[in-house]
Amino acid sequence: MKYYYAGPDKKPVGPFTAEELHQLVTEGKINDNTFLIGEGQTNWVRYADWKTTQGTTEAAEAITRTAQQMKTAIAKFDFGSSFFGLLLVIVEIFVLPWRLIKGAACTLASWGSSRRLPTSESSLPVATFITIVLRPAYHILLTVIGGLVVIVVSLHEMFSRDGSFAEGVGELIGGIVAIYFANFIVGAIFDGISILVQMANSLKNIERK
Numbered sequence: 001m002k003y004y005y006a007g008p009d010k011k012p013v014g015p016f017t018a019e020e021l022h023q024l025v026t027e028g029k030i031n032d033n034t035f036l037i038g039e040g041q042t043n044w045v046r047y048a049d050w051k052t053t054q055g056t057t058e059a060a061e062a063i064t065r066t067a068q069q070m071k072t073a074i075a076k077f078d079f080g081s082s083f084f085g086l087l088l089v090i091v092e093i094f095v096l097p098w099r100l101i102k103g104a105a106c107t108l109a110s111w112g113s114s115r116r117l118p119t120s121e122s123s124l125p126v127a128t129f130i131t132i133v134l135r136p137a138y139h140i141l142l143t144v145i146g147g148l149v150v151i152v153v154s155l156h157e158m159f160s161r162d163g164s165f166a167e168g169v170g171e172l173i174g175g176i177v178a179i180y181f182a183n184f185i186v187g188a189i190f191d192g193i194s195i196l197v198q199m200a201n202s203l204k205n206i207e208r209k
Contacts (some may be wrong), residue, residue: 006035006044015039021047097183101143104136124200131193138190139183146182150175 002015032048122128158168
């Protein structure tokens with residue numbers, strides 16, 4: 001909002017912003033007894049009285065502006081696309097472990113067909129073996145061996161004298177789900193370690209050059 005002040009001839013002078021009015025006080029052109037009126041207002045007030053209420057007025061105006069901005073943002077917000085994006089994230093949570101397992105199997109197959117491992121091209125063969133070569137093997141072994149262990153334990157629970165068929169089925173489902181999502185966690189760990197190894201390899205190559 002902008003304001004006018006009453007000049008020596010009682011005529012409005014302005015308009016001025018609040019900051020400009022403060023500057024006029026500093027320059028001595030107006031003082032606490034100078035009367036002000038805001039645009040669209042009908043009552044004149046002394047600068048001293050206006051100054052005490054200015055903070056409240058500015059806060060109210062700021063709240064109003066923020067509320068209007070939020071209203072505009074909500075009006076422009078595409079809830080349909082956001083919901084679809086959320087569904088994609090949920091689907092990816094369930095699909096990503098399978099992609100890790102499938103990728104591990106494909107990686108092992110490509111190494112087998114080429115008859116060599118990445119360690120032969122690395123300046124840090126031990127680190128490369130631990131973080132890159134073992135990764136696909138770990139995914140496959142975790143899935144296969146872990147799955148077999150879960151199946152054996154669950155079958156024992158289902159058909160043993162002291163066991164329960166329902167509990168065995170529950171253990172089977174829970175074990176498979178746990179092993180499946182364990183690949184997710186293992187993949188995240190190996191991703192972090194692999195980044196460090198790649199950085200170390202890059203530094204080695206730079207030193208050689």
